Amino acid sequence: MIRELLAQDANVAIAADGRPYDLLKREFPSLDFIRLPGYAIKYPSGDGIAAEMIRQIPRIVFVTYQEHRSLRQLIRELQFDAVISDNRFGLFSRKIPCAYITHQVRIIMPRQFEWASQLVYRLNKFTIERYSECWIPDYRGEENLSGKLSHGDPIPRNASFIGPLTRFKILPDMKKEFDMLLVLSGPEPQRTALENIVMEQLKNVKLNTLIVRGIPEKSQRIKLSESISVVSSLDSRALNIALLTSDLIISRPGYSTIMDIAALGCKAVLIPTPGQTEQEYLAGELERKKLFFVQRQENFDLREALNQSKNYTGFARNEFDNSMLRETVRKFLNRIN
Secondary structure, three states: OHHHHHHOOOOOEEEEOHHHHHHHHHHOOOOEEEEOOOOOOOOOOOOOHHHHHHHOHHHHHHHHHHHHHHHHHHHHHHOOOOEEEEOOOOOOOOOOOEEEEOOOOOOOOOHHHHHHHHHHHHHHHHHHOOOOEEEEOOOOOOOOOOHHHOOOOOOOOOEEEOOOOOOOOOOOOOOOOEEEEEEOOOOOOHHHHHHHHHHHHHOOOOOOEEEEOOOOOOOOEEEOOOOEEEEOOOOHHHHHHHHHOEEEEEEOOOHHHHHHHHHHOOOEEEOOOOOOHHHHHHHHHHHHOOOOEEOOHHHOOHHHHHHHHHHOOOOOOOOOOOHHHHHHHHHHHHHHO
């Protein structure tokens, strides 16, 4: 999205916090950056994620109110012409066009709170419709990636599908370099928990492996053994090459990751973050379609994952058509002008 805006001569500033801030700062060092505190959602190390999320609702509401106030001040001080919000609830304004990016029109509720699904859907739809536009990064029809997250229910009246997004592309003449690529991401403590589980099991498997820890604020490159290399993070081009030159990817099934591996045609084993209903749903749908093998984190078995992954096809390698994104950005910038 940022690259398309720049390609169409938009003057872009980035507001973020935490690891997204560090990652984007490295990708776009010449752009202006603003610290905008995030929701700082905490995930428990064990069960009880539903209760923990409910406990944090007042804080999420408060931060949403704070970021809405911050946006009003930023518009006054920096004279922004428009805002594009990546799933941030409070970044809407009546003064300028504001677009909201999400693949979750329907939020999947934990089993014990399924009774509240329709209420949460209506509240989410109400929030989205406070924006000028809603952009859903997926295809409209049956051949989609997000399933019932953005299909089946009436979408917000301001919503349109812009096609899946990825920062990666298919590169020519890529030769195999790794048997396995482990891409870690997501909140603590589950990111570290998965890292420890896989690292322990790698001791018993002789595979040429690259581990990307998903910690962009650090700069670390070490060789754990003759066959295992570890890096804190990789820039877009380096990760693009690593994905294309690895036989198998092990990662979380976050929606951004699914879009990336769909575009590049990678084979993967998916391990949902415990308690994250969106990831559990997406992983389940992809396994049902015989695209990717899925294991729960607490039952992860590397040898079984390697064997079972052979029975799943993955997506066909097929770069996304960015024409819908290009046209959406063009119309949005014309609206500003």
